Amino acid sequence: MIQAVISSASFAERRQRLLSQLSEGSVLVLFAAPEALRNGDVHYPFRQNSYFWYLTGFPEPDAIAVLRKQGNGVHYTLFNAVRNPELEIWQGKIIGQEGALADYEVNEAYPLEEAAQRLPKLLADSTRIYSVLGVNSANDQRLSELLREVHRLTGRGGAPIEGLFDIRRELDEMRMIKSIEEQNLLHEAGRISAAGHRAALLAARPGAYEYTVQAALEAEFRRHQGCHWSFASIIASGANACCLHYHDNNAPLKDGELIMVDAGAEFGGYAGDISRTAPINGKFSRQQQALYEIVLNAQKTAIANARAGIRHLDLHRQTSILLMQGIIDLGIVDGNAEEMVDSGEVKRFYPHGTGHWLGLDVHDVGIYKIDGESRIYRPNMVITIEPGLYLQANDTTIEESWRGIGIRIEDDIIITEGEAEVTTADVPKEIREIEALLAERR
Numbered sequence: 260m261i262q263a264v265i266s267s268a269s270f271a272e273r274r275q276r277l278l279s280q281l282s283e284g285s286v287l288v289l290f291a292a293p294e295a296l297r298n299g300d301v302h303y304p305f306r307q308n309s310y311f312w313y314l315t316g317f318p319e320p321d322a323i324a325v326l327r328k329q330g331n332g333v334h335y336t337l338f339n340a341v342r343n344p345e346l347e348i349w350q351g352k353i354i355g356q357e358g359a360l361a362d363y364e365v366n367e368a369y370p371l372e373e374a375a376q377r378l379p380k381l382l383a384d385s386t387r388i389y390s391v392l393g394v395n396s397a398n399d400q401r402l403s404e405l406l407r408e409v410h411r412l413t414g415r416g417g418a419p420i421e422g423l424f425d426i427r428r429e430l431d432e433m434r435m436i437k438s439i440e441e442q443n444l445l446h447e448a449g450r451i452s453a454a455g456h457r458a459a460l461l462a463a464r465p466g467a468y469e470y471t472v473q474a475a476l477e478a479e480f481r482r483h484q485g486c487h488w489s490f491a492s493i494i495a496s497g498a499n500a501c502c503l504h505y506h507d508n509n510a511p512l513k514d515g516e517l518i519m520v521d522a523g524a525e526f527g528g529y530a531g532d533i534s535r536t537a538p539i540n541g542k543f544s545r546q547q548q549a550l551y552e553i554v555l556n557a558q559k560t561a562i563a564n565a566r567a568g569i570r571h572l573d574l575h576r577q578t579s580i581l582l583m584q585g586i587i588d589l590g591i592v593d594g595n596a597e598e599m600v601d602s603g604e605v606k607r608f609y610p611h612g613t614g615h616w617l618g619l620d621v622h623d624v625g626i627y628k629i630d631g632e633s634r635i636y637r638p639n640m641v642i643t644i645e646p647g648l649y650l651q652a653n654d655t656t657i658e659e660s661w662r663g664i665g666i667r668i669e670d671d672i673i674i675t676e677g678e679a680e681v682t683t684a685d686v687p688k689e690i691r692e693i694e695a696l697l698a699e700r701r
């Protein structure tokens with residue numbers, strides 16, 4: 260049975276583990292995401308800031324978490340919205356300070372309005388103030404002002420505060436290694452994403468529109484506990500698939516063309532991210548099949564090779580060479596595959612990476628190089644494997660019959676010491692399986 264939520268004890272364990280890496284006197288200040296106004300009285304759907312969520316599990320906007328290292332422990336102060344019966348008639352229940360103390364393992368909770376006055380005092384004994392710096396300029400400014408206030412309060416003879424420090428190096432490293440609870444959520448996100456893709460394939464047919472497919476895909480996400488997408492769905496038919504992040508999703512589906520769907524559901528805050536490419540009329544043409552098999556072979560080879568100890572950039576290089584060799588063998592382009600990869604010419608046909616970290620963010624946190632050297636995979640890292648080939652419609656250097664074809668195949672995997680665990684296997688990618696599924700359309 261999937262555990263659908265991360266327990267409050269797990270959030271507390273993360274806080275403890277993170278702060279145990281910091282020196283005595285350190286404090287971490289984190290801001291919840293604000294609500295964003297779309298237009299008059301209408302907000303964008305609220306999504307909690309991933310860092311804030313990862314360490315607190317607190318779901319409301321406009322909150323500040325202050326985590327002070329105290330020996331081996333953490334003292335957690337939360338500033339959050341006060342309960343307001345009138346407002347709650349409009350927007351639903353607010354957790355409030357009592358709720359935070361009862362359910363979120365908070366040591367102290369105060370109204371957000373008191374933060375300006377209380378925070379400098381709370382930080383007066385600290386030596387280092389950590390936060391997520393350089394991502395949100397409004398938060399950076401709040402922190403600079405806070406630091407000034409702390410300086411004013413403590414004066415020259417006060418605590419030797421060393422300044423503001425970015426927590427992302429330590430925090431991103433933690434987020435890269437997924438716990439079993441997180442992996443369960445990623446498995447579920449993968450399953451729901453796959454169900455959406457099956458529905459999308461069944462909705463694709465000549466005469467339908469890209470948005471018809473989008474509607475079927477996202478309706479299926481919704482049918483699974485109200486899930487939403489993890490990023491804006493890309494529903495790209497024909498040459499639209501050559502635009503990597505195509506979002507118009509409004510073209511009619513044409514007999515003889517392919518459709519490329521790149522979409523994923525978010526479950527429990529964790530992202531799925533799948534791409535599939537299929538023939539709109541139900542049957543790959545010879546040319547489409549030839550190109551598809553190159554991408555499929557590169558994708559399956561990369562999944563088979565992705566395991567602990569492998570360097571991320573080596574996997575990308577091997578995959579790029581396979582793709583280039585494939586189109587050289589088909590006579591689409593002349594050259595030497597390795598040279599084309601090393602010179603960067605590959606980017607004409609394969610302009611993106613072979614995969615990215617996946618987690619609370621679809622393009623999850625974590626650096627890909629350390630001191631100029633590729634990252635080496637470790638167990639419990641989670642990554643996508645998503646090779647593609649894109650033969651641009653206006654590329655006059657290739658024969659006309661090949662132009663305007665874009666293919667991407669993407670799955671999500673959990674790295675282990677052995678074979679990777681694929682979380683998105685429930686949607687076909689073999690040619691015969693895709694054609695069999697499409698034959699079910701009426």
Ligand code: GLY
Pocket residue numbers: 490521522532615645669
């Ligand atoms: N949909 C974005 C990606 O696959 O990275």
Ligand code: MN
Pocket residue numbers: 532615643645669
């Ligand atoms: Mn991806």
Ligand code: MN
Pocket residue numbers: 521522532533534645669
């Ligand atoms: Mn994708």
